[in-house]
Amino acid sequence: MDQQKKKKTYTPKEALVKAAAYCAYQDRTQQEVRDKLYSYGLEPDDVEELIIRLSQEKMIDEERYAQSYVRGKYGLKKWGRRKIMQGLKAKGISDYCIKQGMKEIDPEIYEQNLHSLLEKKSASEKEKNPFQRRQKLTYFMLSKGYESDLVQDALKQYE
Structure with a gap:
């Protein structure tokens, strides 16, 4: 049976x-x-x-959740602000809690993360054509959630 x-x-x-x-x-x-x-x-x-x-009873605290999510994603996974915000929105976190969570990002460390990721990707990128190389690096950084203007500024330093 x-x-x-x-x-x-x-x-x-x-x-x-x-x-x-x-x-x-x-x-x-x-x-x-x-x-x-x-x-x-x-x-x-x-x-x-x-x-x-x-x-x-503070067992569920969405503000605290947003803060730890942001710390983890930007600290360990080196995600950019855009990708972190998308992740929090997808989890149904309120705009207020997202704003509070985003305060966890230290601008200096954020900048260091961007540069170290770009350096690492640049070293492993085999593309020889400078235009295509730049395009590939840009796409990679945008997919990590970094803002376009910050990526362009960082790329200028590597040329």
Whole structure:
């Protein structure tokens, strides 16, 4: 006989404990927590109630989430401002929280990241034609989320 796996459903009290542990592991957005709570088989009213409770208890804090997201993406992955903002918008973070998160970017380190990425890519770029080489480097830097004017200024220093 084919037995269907039944997904365990939780009471709101049990779900609160599980959601608190889920949030404690790493910062989460309201939407991530909401999706998780729905996966526990809860009703919409219960889900929203738990979201409010977790927010009041500072288990969910979208401003803090935005700040740690920005630190990680620009510090470790060396992303540019545009790509970071797109990522936060895609996660449903409010404009206010995005603005607060973007304050985590140190302009000097941002500039260093841009130059070190450009240097690394320039060293590995095999294109000989100077026009095509510049175009490839520009596309690469734009795909990393750096602003066009900053990329052009940085490229001038390498010519």
